[in-house]
Amino acid sequence: MVSRRILYCSSEAYPLIKTGGLGDVAGSLPRALQQLGHDMRLLLPAYRDLLQNLSQRPRRLIELTIDHYPVTLWQTTLPGSRVVTWLVDCPPLFDRPGNPYLDDDGEPWPDNAQRFALFDQVAARLAGDQTGLDWQPDIVHGNDWQCGLIPVYLESQTDRPASVFSLHNLAYQGLFDRPTFDELGLLESLWHFTRLEYHGRFSFLKGGLIYADRITTVSPTYAREIQTPVFGHGMEDVLAHRADRLSGILNGIDTRTWNPGTDRLIVKRYNRRHLLDKQANKRALQAHFGLPQTGESMLIGMVTRLVEQKGIDLVLDSLPWLFNLPVQLVILGSGDKRYEQALQQAVKQYPRQLAVTIGYDEQLAHRIEAGADLFLMPSRFEPCGLNQMYSQRYGTLPLVTPVGGLADTVIDASGEALQRGEGSGFVMREISVPALQESLQRAVRGYQTPLSWRQLQQFAMQQDFSWKHSASAYAALYEQALQDSRMV
Ligand code: ADP
Structure with a gap:
């Protein structure tokens, strides 16, 4: 060379x-x-x-x-x-x-x-x-x-x-x-x-x-x-x-900064052989946000600029439906005032399931990657996207739209892929509220089957995004x- x-x-x-x-x-x-x-x-x-x-x-x-x-x-x-x-x-x-x-x-x-x-x-x-x-x-x-x-x-x-x-x-x-x-x-x-x-x-x-x-x-x-x-x-x-x-x-991605095995910003370090230690990060995250510290609820995380590109409107429209499921959602982001206000309003309605921090916070971003079970990225377009790669390394399965870099980096845990033990996340069939709900439903079902969920986490954590x-x-x-x- x-x-x-x-x-x-x-x-x-x-x-x-x-x-x-x-x-x-x-x-x-x-x-x-x-x-x-x-x-x-x-x-x-x-x-x-x-x-x-x-x-x-x-x-x-x-x-x-x-x-x-x-x-x-x-x-x-x-x-x-x-x-x-x-x-x-x-x-x-x-x-x-x-x-x-x-x-x-x-x-x-x-x-x-x-x-x-x-x-x-x-x-x-x-x-x-x-x-x-x-x-x-x-x-x-x-x-x-x-x-x-x-x-x-x-x-x-x-x-x-x-x-x-x-x-x-x-x-x-x-x-x-x-x-x-x-x-x-x-x-x-x-x-x-x-x-x-x-x-x-x-x-x-x-x-x-x-x-x-x-x-x-x-x-x-x-x-x-x-x-x-x-x-x-x-x-x-x-x-x-x-x-x-x-x-x-x-x-x-920078595999030194984003490595759950060495990350000094998270509460407890872990790797794919010690996935139980990820639980401590989940409990700490729930505590940080004042949410009930239950293991049964699937904890969904988002870290994002709050702009139209990121599909925030799809998430807002899905909230009443979503909170009938055993899930919690934590969001860190800043951007358009209308989204910031709508999210803060929604927190008042669902205080036991939704928590939002408006702002930019590197440490909290790492803690969400480590503590969440699922990472939500329903972007309307996404040139590459980094968080879906970070989250795979942290064993936090990404749920994404089928666009741009999201399509290139997430392998859908469909029935077939699952059987081969090869899924690394959930890919929506299109950009819409029904498609988001369908994938969230799939994720919740998957989360309730701990053995196959762990298999997906381990598969995701082995992907090479260096x-x-x-x-x-x-x-x-x-x-x-x-x-x-x-x-x-
Ligand atoms: P984009 O470049 O469109 O914002 P990417 O997914 O490519 O989206 O990269 C976003 C990066 O910015 C990630 O590293 C993400 O963790 C970080 N980020 C976005 N919003 C915040 C925030 N509010 N606090 C901390 N980090 C953030």
């Missing part, structure tokens, strides 16, 4: 800053690629919260001026790894409290276009040789709309590196208006429907889709789905047009991107 220099750009990376699955991936894939022998640099914006999470003072690398903004590039390492991490520090744009993308009211920061355009320009500048750094990448790999302009800026460079653009969620497209386009000083020729223009506005994401040498998304099924109108969010034609450059590589295969798939893709970039 040839060792390549890879600049991996992301707007978040665990454990420095994370809002969702992208953070997990950017916090673990660069390390997996480094272990394969590649020379990695992880590039992140230096948000205030991120800088506060650093345990050591970073080293000043270079200073740049971009669009009149002073930029300092700091060097540190991603905690828990040896991945060299570069931080793009531009205080007027990134030194503010809270969420990387949203203000206190949950609204996008009004200058998000300027913030991420600057980040993308820095990435493109680092890829050239005018910065004084003696490190130029062979590949620049960007993620999601925040990195969508990187391939656009690279396009105008001679002798540019190859570019890869990964889609973690097509629903977020980085759409902005014409005055913003002018403010960013983008070339007039880019304002065209075959380039960045999109129904009277322009899209960062489209830049990535049109100009990257290779496009990936985070599961093979999602790669197919997004070429259709139902899942394409209006980008299906652009994607179908670039189908020869588009592929799906399943996300891996980065081993997927990191190699990315390495192979980088070689293809290099070939493609040389042909242009």
